[in-house]
Amino acid sequence: MVSPAGGWEDTKHGYENDDVAITVREIRGSDWGDDRSVNFTRWQVQVRRGPPGYAQIDDLAEYDEPRPAWELAHMLTHLFDEYGDDRVIMSLTDSVKGDRPERPESGPTEADPETHLRNCLGDDDHLLDAVPE
Numbered sequence: 001m002v003s004p005a006g007g008w009e010d011t012k013h014g015y016e017n018d019d020v021a022i023t024v025r026e027i028r029g030s031d032w033g034d035d036r037s038v039n040f041t042r043w044q045v046q047v048r049r050g051p052p053g054y055a056q057i058d059d060l061a062e063y064d065e066p067r068p069a070w071e072l073a074h075m076l077t078h079l080f081d082e083y084g085d086d087r088v089i090m091s092l093t094d095s096v097k098g099d100r101p102e103r104p105e106s107g108p109t110e111a112d113p114e115t116h117l118r119n120c121l122g123d124d125d126h127l128l129d130a131v132p133e
Contacts, residue, residue: 002071002074002075002131002132002133003074004074004077004078005074005077005078005080005081007081008022008081011023013025014073015073015077017077017081018085019049019050019051019085020047020048020049020080020085021046021047021048021055022045022046022047022073022076022077022080023046023048023073024043024044024045024066024069024073025043025044025046026041026066027042027043027044028040028041029042040064041064042062042064042108043062043063043064043065043066043068043069044059044061044062044069045059045060045061045062045063045069045076046059046060047060047076047089047092049085049089056089058089058092060076060116060120061109061113061116062109063109064108068113071113072113072116075113075114075117075128075131076088076117078130078131079127079130079131082130083127083130088127091120091122091124091127092120092121114128
């Protein structure tokens, strides 16, 4: 697993650096399947940008296990360190906000964190080359 980039404050639910927070939070819910309710627990990765109370929040992925969610969070710290929050947010939010429908949206994913992040970045997937393996 990739370690988080230096300079990020390790918090209970993720990492913070200035006005950017990358969080991994456990979510619980239920879905309907085969005419019955099925309970689930997932780990959601969010990027929050801006001061508390005014932050823009983008959900990037949900995983059935915590490990890939934390790996995605670690990779994001490297992207923000290398390129700055404006460049990374611009690349990611095009996908998350649906401005480029050919890119995947947030939600439960089976893809490994690197593949999911490359898909979210789309044409900017070369940005991931700066993340150590």
